[in-house]
Amino acid sequence: MVMSSVNVKMVLVGWDGWSTVIGVLGIKKRAQHTALGGGSAEFEGGDQFALQVNWWNEEGMQSLMCRETSCSRHFIVDVRAIGLLSLRLAMAVFLGMGMMVAAFRHEVVPPPGRITFLSVKPNSVLLSWGCPQGLQGPKIFRVKWSSSNKVEDFMIVKDLLRMEISNLGIGQRYEFSVATEDDDGILRSEPLAIHTEDCYKMFTDLTPDTDYVISVSTVLSNQLSERIPIRIHTEPCLGELLSKLGLAEQYENKLTISTVLEINQNDISGHKPESANSLPEAFVKRLITLDTNTRSVHCLSHNVDTDKKNAINPLDLSTAIFLCSDGFLQQDMVLKMSLCQFAVPLLLPNQEQREITMMLWSMREIVQTFSPSIQAFSKMSCEERMVLSDVPLVSFVRLGRTAFSKSELLNRLFSNNQHYHDTFYHRNMECGDVPRKISEGLVEITWYLPCGNKKIDKFTEPVAVANLRGDIKAFDLQFSFLCQTSAAVYVFCDESEADYFKNLEGRDVKADVILISSVQGKTFTLKTVQVKPSFKATNESQRRKNPMELLEPLHKSISKVLESSPNKVSIANMAKTARDFGILVDEDSDECQSAKKNVNKVTRYITDTSVFKATQLPSQGQVWKAISWIENEYWRLRNNKSKNKEDYRESLKTKEKDLRQKQQRFEKSPAMSDFLHGVVTSEVQRYYFLKWLEIDLENVSWDHVSRLQNQYKEICQKFPQDEEKIADIDKQISDVSLCLKHFFRECGQLYECSNSLPEHSRQRKTMENLPALHAQMLLDGFPVELVDGDASNIPIKWITDVLTELHNLMHSSSKVKVIAVIGSENSGKSTLLNSMFGVRFAVSRGRGTRGAFIQLINVHKDIKVELGCDCIMLIDTEGLKPHQMVENDHSHERDKEVASLAVALSDITIVSLAKGNSREEDVLEIVLQAFTRLKDKGEKQCHIVCSNMADLPAAEKRKSNTVLVQQLNKIIQKDVNMKKANITKISEVMKFDPETCCWNIPPLRCGTPPMAPVSGDYSKIVHTLKTRLLGDLRKSKERGDLTQFVKRLERVWKTL
């Protein structure tokens, strides 16, 4: 029998009775059993054995006999107790007739790398050491020190590569050693000695982050020597910065999405931040509304050019906000940062706690579409969730200070030829040179992704780029982590400091290390570093006079790394390494992990999405569609062949009753039970659960849906007349798509069904809380489906109860004003609402919104009176398709009905047009018809936005507005129904001033995706539009609270 090599001192040997040897049962690390080597063995059971164990060590063969023990299937040899620290151990176990020979090797515990002192103070020392080579898994170190007067002490640390030893004697010599420990086997580093600082005076109660001058003179016989001054700057303190930013409370009670979405005075007035404590709000609001100038936010109260002391570095500001936000706001901010093409935090430092957190959860939502070189040829692109994507990482760090901006150089290096972009904030940007207080040690990440066009792409392969803020001497942990996870680490340093890299000799460095070495900031060279067997740097480029001249060799060097099938680790997999280094991972919280487990219970039922919907979400299937048809028919009487309306309606009612009974027979499915279980647990866990589910569902249906969406988009563009095909793909998309809305829909249907059950029935009781739960979700920023886009119907009982519960949750103060968007399909309606208000309506490339969704925004108490409401409801609707659909069930009229509903419910309607679209006129016709159905025609405020339009000079804009008004008037005059109603011009249909209500919205992105950021012009106009809309809302008359809203909703839907 052969035993594999083991790395422990305990061996568990097992056998069975007198004759059968069953071999080694296992290896036990920390045995709690009494060890045989100590003279006794622990056995369980009945038989008696005579037992002998032989082994060999450096001293020759040793043996141990054990007789008449009680029976066991195992016993334990404690190698440590026998004093064995040898390399080879062979063991024989004689058991009566049976004999077993086990041979195994014991490996040497590798010692830690070199010890260095990061700081030496009068009574403390900051010690760091290298990672033991080749040692996998958790690492335990024994740090020992002894002073010259023989005081000794030690500490055991786990998974850390540095520690601060305090309470040392002042001005004394200490010797330190660090040993890797595996159980009790230890191998120590070379000891290193140092003197703690001598002659000192401790000053306490100094102000953090302040300049002090301290001078010392010698006093001898009352004579004073010359003063020797020293200037010091006390360390900044996180608490102080948070107080300055007004975030002290949020460090414990985190900021949430719903609080930052709230509309307040600043939204109405558009005031710029006056003082530091309004900066966080301004930053987050700008960011979630995709403002590309977010990072340059500063207060008006001080001049950023002259008042550096009071100014705040944007990296400090964003770090503070991240430290004070909950996981969902962090995730939202990271998503918006990536859309703005800003680098996002990978390792977030918390200086106060001396903790570093890897922001894996925060990055989960980032999805990008790009074309690596293999696919560029076939014009195919891949759509990937970036944390799961195996993309090589190249990292950039610095040793000491650099005379130029590393981040600016990176921006140049990774900006496409087409468009320069400041992905990393750098010192030459607004407030970028303000000293950083809490963001030192931050590691940011971004991705360079090719679009497949050689003229545009800088690199033909995707690459992740990390940037460490601060000096690697002070942030050794981050540096070591990057050395382990990157394909290459580029280090900016001065030649005089190159010796520092000898440090790397004992370390586990997986990455290629390349120096961007300068000689006193005058000449610059690229050097490759060889660490093993000893440190050696070789020039890779010629000397250059200017760091920017290094761009070309750097580009070459990175391309070489990318071509050489480099080490590729997805961010999700990097989390393992992070944990080994003692770095926290944001996803490791109990709530997040339990939520994930609950999601797995739901998703285990999914193999095919359509089958899953049919079997696990049956209440919303064909039966609900049939009920919807009947409900709509009841009011609209489109198919009534018999003359008597009442008889017809009666027959419909009977059919509906039958169908409802059929629907009630569907039991709550196992997946739905698991879903409800996931949703009703604690509030924090609920949102983790929903987010995980959203992400997992997207991963499941991704390929199929996106393929169909691309087809849909292509056919709509190339063959708009092929309505049959368009309808077919549309149906396929709705069949295969599976997302959160389907689960919520099922909740609605289960609730509606349970409502017709007897009041005390168990099933009804279990559904009772669902409306309140959904009301809370609406308050917390989740959209709710108003019109079911597949069944073309509103589950009216469900919506009524959800909104009534919401009214109760708002303590009956739920006066609401409504902004709705309608218009051309795929014209950016959902994107527009999202960018204006920071909300999260579904956005997609092909077929996006179906039916209608609502989302709620709170109004701050200070402006409730001014705005005339307690909350604002946003309604996002399905795009209008003027083509005649082939179906004969009137569902093709759904989009028109939804548009009319939205217009009727709203106080302001935004009409979105895709300019240049051949169907523009048809869309306008549907819009005008929706307005003319209203009782209060001509009263409703309307804004028309034209997407993808460049901003025009004032005169041209006026001209184009006049053309639009003429076009609208022409449509009115042609329309038979409007003629009948004596309507002749636009002012009789809607409140619309062409001077102030026509908007040209520039293209969303600036350049070619995926590297194109959101355009600054887009965010500027969208921001102005939002301010205008809020101004209009203020003037619009009050229309009651949510209870009145639901009544209006029911009335309007029935009479459409």
Ligand SMILES: Nc1nc2c(ncn2[C@@H]2O[C@H](COP(=O)(O)OP(=O)(O)OP(=O)(O)O)[C@@H](O)[C@H]2O)c(=O)[nH]1
């Ligand atoms: N070029 C360009 N693309 C945009 C603009 N606004 C949105 N998009 C993109 O166009 C796609 C569709 O945007 P959506 O906001 O879903 O459009 P929609 O009008 O809501 O679409 P439907 O709901 O399907 O009618 C998304 O990929 C957006 O990123 C824009 O102004 N210009």
Ligand SMILES: [Mg+2]
């Ligand atoms: Mg949409």
